[in-house]
Amino acid sequence: SKIVLIVAGSHYHMMHDDLLSSKGPLYGRTTANLMLGDIPPREVCQFLPRYSMDQIVETYSVIGGVPKYLELWNDGWPVLRNVEEVVLSPTTIFRQEPSFLIQDEIADARTYLGILEALGQGMRTPSTIATITGIAQPHVGKYLQSLLLLGLIRRDVSADAPDPRNTRLARYEISDPYLRFHFTFVRPHTALLEQGRISHLMGIIKERFDAYVAHTGYEEMCRRIVTEMADQDELSFKPDRIGRIWTRHAEVDIAAAGMKDRVVLLGECKWSRHKVGVQVLQELKAKAERL
Numbered sequence: 001s002k003i004v005l006i007v008a009g010s011h012y013h014m015m016h017d018d019l020l021s022s023k024g025p026l027y028g029r030t031t032a033n034l035m036l037g038d039i040p041p042r043e044v045c046q047f048l049p050r051y052s053m054d055q056i057v058e059t060y061s062v063i064g065g066v067p068k069y070l071e072l073w074n075d076g077w078p079v080l081r082n083v084e085e086v087v088l089s090p091t092t093i094f095r096q097e098p099s100f101l102i103q104d105e106i107a108d109a110r111t112y113l114g115i116l117e118a119l120g121q122g123m124r125t126p127s128t129i130a131t132i133t134g135i136a137q138p139h140v141g142k143y144l145q146s147l148l149l150l151g152l153i154r155r156d157v158s159a160d161a162p163d164p165r166n167t168r169l170a171r172y173e174i175s176d177p178y179l180r181f182h183f184t185f186v187r188p189h190t191a192l193l194e195q196g197r198i199s200h201l202m203g204i205i206k207e208r209f210d211a212y213v214a215h216t217g218y219e220e221m222c223r224r225i226v227t228e229m230a231d232q233d234e235l236s237f238k239p240d241r242i243g244r245i246w247t248r249h250a251e252v253d254i255a256a257a258g259m260k261d262r263v264v265l266l267g268e269c270k271w272s273r274h275k276v277g278v279q280v281l282q283e284l285k286a287k288a289e290r291l
Contacts, residue, residue, distance in 0.1 A: 035151070038176075039065030041221045048075035055079055057271075058209075061217025062087065064177030069094075080209065084202050088186070088193065095193070098182045105150055111135065113187075115143055116174060119153065120183025124171040144172055151175060159241045159255040160264065160291070169246075180216060214271035219253050222269045226256055237261045250287040266291075 007026070009015045019026045020033060041060045045051065047070040048059060058079040063069040072092060073082055087094045102116070103109045114133045123129045126144065130137035147153040154175040157164040174180040185205050186193070192201045227242050229235055237258040245255035245266070254267035268284050270276045 037065075039067060039070070041065065041217075041224065044070065047071070048073060050075040057218055057221060058213050060221065061177060061213040062181050066176075066178065069178060080202070080206060083205060084198060087181075088198055088201065090193075094178070094182075095186070098179050098187070101179075102152070106146070111143060112147060115140070115147065116152070116179065116183045117187055119172060119174050120180065121188065124156075124173060126172075129172075152179065156244065158247070159243045159245045159257045164241075177217060177220075181212075184212065210271060210273070214269065218271045219269045222267070223254055226254055226265070226267070230256060235265065237263045237265075239265070245291060247291055250290040252284070252287055252291070264291075 007015070007019065018024055020030065021027060039047075041056070044060055044065055045053075045056050047067070048056065051059065055075075055078075059070075059073060059082070062079070062083060063073065072086055072094075074086070077085070086092055089095070098116075099109070099113070102112055106112050111133075115129055115135070118129045118132045121132070123132050126137055126140040129135070129144075130140050133140075135143070144153065144155075148155060152175060153172050156171045156173055157167055158169060161167045161169065174183060185201070185208075189201050189204065192198075223242060226235075230239050230242065235256065238261070239256035240259045242254075242256045245252050245257070245264070252266045253269040254265075256265040258264070266284060266288055268280055270280060
């Protein structure tokens with residue numbers, strides 16, 4: 001009889017080295033090797049039907065689209081209450097999850113944890129990562145390459161870069177939303193958690209939360225929408241790249257660049273509790289002239 005065998009696992013090295021490598025039993029025999037991603041932002045609302053779209057954006061900025069994380073979230077509570085009672089709780093998976101994930105994949109995890117913490121604090125280039133971690137800059141690249149291979153970080157290149165693979169202007173950032181939140185707010189304040197000073201840590205999170213959502217989950221969701229518009233021919237041109245665009249003089253949150261048509265769509269993402277005015281458009285036009 002015909003058998004369809006589906007093997008699923010979350011341990012990358014075990015799946016690859018023990019099953020798919022040249023020494024593994026499935027080497028050359030698989031029909032497809034699929035790297036499953038998280039649930040797209042627009043589908044998160046199906047897990048949290050009582051949440052508004054604003055709350056969905058905030059939740060995605062904290063835990064992303066991992067089904068297990070979403071199952072633990074209570075959409076009867078405000079987002080920040082979930083952060084306090086679920087994410088920061090010592091009785092859920094969240095506090096130790098990042099360390100377990102990394103130590104499960106990497107034998108000597110200390111250096112990699114230091115790099116992820118540097119990324120969480122906004123250090124996005126090899127030189128700034130080397131400065132804050134104390135790692136010699138020539139060695140930073142090999143650690144970043146390992147994290148890229150594991151899918152823990154991503155390499156970000158300006159949308160107008162002529163040679164994206166070889167540009168020296170690349171930036172790095174943590175790819176998973178929860179890991180990004182953890183290394184931005186949780187790991188740097190481990191001492192507060194150990195002392196039981198949850199309310200103090202929540203004060204730090206609340207003070208920076210809107211700005212954090214703006215620059216992480218909201219921007220990412222906006223770029224995904226532009227990508228969907230491009231795929232559905234809703235733009236007036238075919239963009240080759242969609243992402244951010246930056247130079248030494250200006251940076252824009254969303255850019256869709258059509259190299260053949262020599263057209264660039266630019267947009268700013270503003271996450272605010274107040275209405276934005278015409279000034280934002282004027283600032284965007286001024287940035288466009290400097291790019």
